[in-house]
Amino acid sequence: MRFAPADAAALPLWLVESGADLPADLSPAQRAFAQAQGFGGAAGTLCLLPGASGALDGALFGWGSAEKRRRGRFPLARAAAALPAGAWRLATDLPEAETEALGWLFEGYRFGRYAPATVPRARLVCPAGVDAARLEAIAAGEALTRDLINTPPNDMGPDELEAAVRALAGRHGATVSVIAGDDLLAQGYPLIHAVGRASPRVPRLIEMSWGAEGPELALVGKGVCFDTGGLNLKPGSSMGLMKKDMGGAATVLGLAAMIMALALPLRLRVLIPAVENAVSGAAFRPQDIYTSRKGLTVEINNTDAEGRLVLADALAAADEACPDLILCMATLTGAARVALGPEVPPFYTDDDALAAALAGAAGAVADPLWRMPLWEPYETLIEPGIADLDNAPSGGMAGSITAALFLRRFVTETGRFAHFDIYGWQPVAAPGRPKGAVGQGARAILAALPGVLGL
DSSP states (O other), X not given: OOOBOTTSOOEEEEEEETTOOOOTTSOHHHHHHHHHXXXXXXXXXXXXXXXXXXXXXXXXXXXXXXXXXXTSSOTHHHHHHHSOSEEEEEOSOOTTHHHHXXXXXXXXXXXXXXXXXXXXXXXXXXXXXXXXXXXXXXXHHHHHHHHHHHSOGGGOSHHHHHHHHHHHHHHHTOEEEEEETTHHHXXXXXXXXXXXXXXXXXXXXXXXXEOSSSOEEEEEEOEEEEEOOXXXXXXXXXXXXXXXXXXXXXXXXXXXXXXXXXXXXXXXXXXXXEEEEOOSTXXXXXXXXXXXXXXXXXXXXXXXXXXXXXXXXXXXXXXXXOOSEEEEEEOOXXXXXXXXXXXXXXXXXXXXXXXXXXXXXXXHTTOOOEEOOOOGGGGGGGOOSSSSEESSOTTSSSHHHHHHHHHHTTOOSOSOEEEEEOOOEESSOBTTBOSEEOOOSHXXXXXXXXXXXXX
C-alpha cells in the first residue's frame, strides 16, 4: 500500500466523464482506437491505449457522472484493480486527488494470511500537491485495523491482541502496561474481570502511552476478541461475525498508528479492555450486580451486552486523568446498524463544536459519520431501580442511544467525550474496500484532531 516512486517511468491515465470528449492530447491513432472500442466514459470502464509501436502507452478510465460518483466512494480504486502492473500517473486534474489517491492505496489491501490473495499490481505516482508520506501512514494504519479484525479468534485472543499492541508500541517508541487476570480485581477493574473470567484466555486491560508534550488524547477501544453472548448465548447466525467484536480496539490501534507515524504533537493514551465472552461455570449471570471502577452499581440483565461493561471500567480509568479529549470506539449495538446501515457509524457527544469538527472532517475525507442524540429522557431506561444502571434495558428501542447514555455515566471529569458505535465490516466488496474488515471513523478523527486539540 505504497505509491510508485515520483521519478518512475509512469504511463498516463486519463479520467473521462460519461459522454465527454476524449482528451485532446491523444494521438489521432489513439483517438480512433478508443472510438473503435466504443469507449464513452461509463463509470469503471477501461480502454488501454497502444503507442506507435503497439506497446502500451496509456489508458482511459471511465469516470462516469458526478451524480453516480456521489453515490459511492473511491471510484479511482476501480482503476487500481483493473489496470495492468506498472506505474501510472494521473493525466487529468482532479480536485479530489488526495481522497482518490488514498482510495488507490486502499485497493492494494488484501488479507492473505491463510490463503494466497491476488493483490493489484498497478501503482500510482502520488499526484502533485498531495502528501504521499501522510497518505501512506494512513493506509498503513487502515491495514493494521483490517488485519486485526480479519484474523480469526483462534489466532486473535487477548494474548494476541496484547502482542499486536506491543509490536505497534515497539515500532514507535511507546510504552505498554497490562493488568491481567485476578489483578484486575485487585486494581479496580471488576467489570472487565467479570466479562472475561469464564474464558481460559485471561482477560486484561492493555494500556499504551506515547508522547511527552501537548494536549492529551485518550482512546478507548472495545477488545472483545470473541463474543458468544455468554449465558445469553447468541444463535449461530448472530455469532458468525463475532471475530470483529474487537473492532473498536483494532480501530483505535489503527488511529494510534497514524498519529504516531505522523508525529502529531500530543500525548496519547490507548486503553483496550481485552476479553473473550465465553460460557463456563465461571460465567457472569443475568441478575448479577457488580460495582464498577467508577463506584456505580450495574445490574446484568443480558450477558450479551458485555461491551459496555468492559468499556465502563476503561472509560473510568481514562477519565481519572482528565485528558483533553476521550474518544471511545466499539462495535457495540445492532441498533446502530438498523438505524444507519453498515457504512455510516453514529457518534455521540454533548460537545457541539466537537460534533461539528467531526462531521466536517468526515465529509472532507470520505469517512462517513452521523451524529446521534444523547437523548436525556431515555436516561430512565438505563436505571433499573435495584442498581444504579441496567446494562440491557428492556423494550428493544433506542438501543444505540441507551448504550451511549450508559457509557457517558463513566466520563464525569473530562470536558470533551465522544463515543462511536462502529460496524467494522464491509459486507459487499466496494472500491478500496474488499469484503471483510474495514476501518471506520479513524480518518475523520485524524483530520479533526488539529482543530479540536489546537495542534
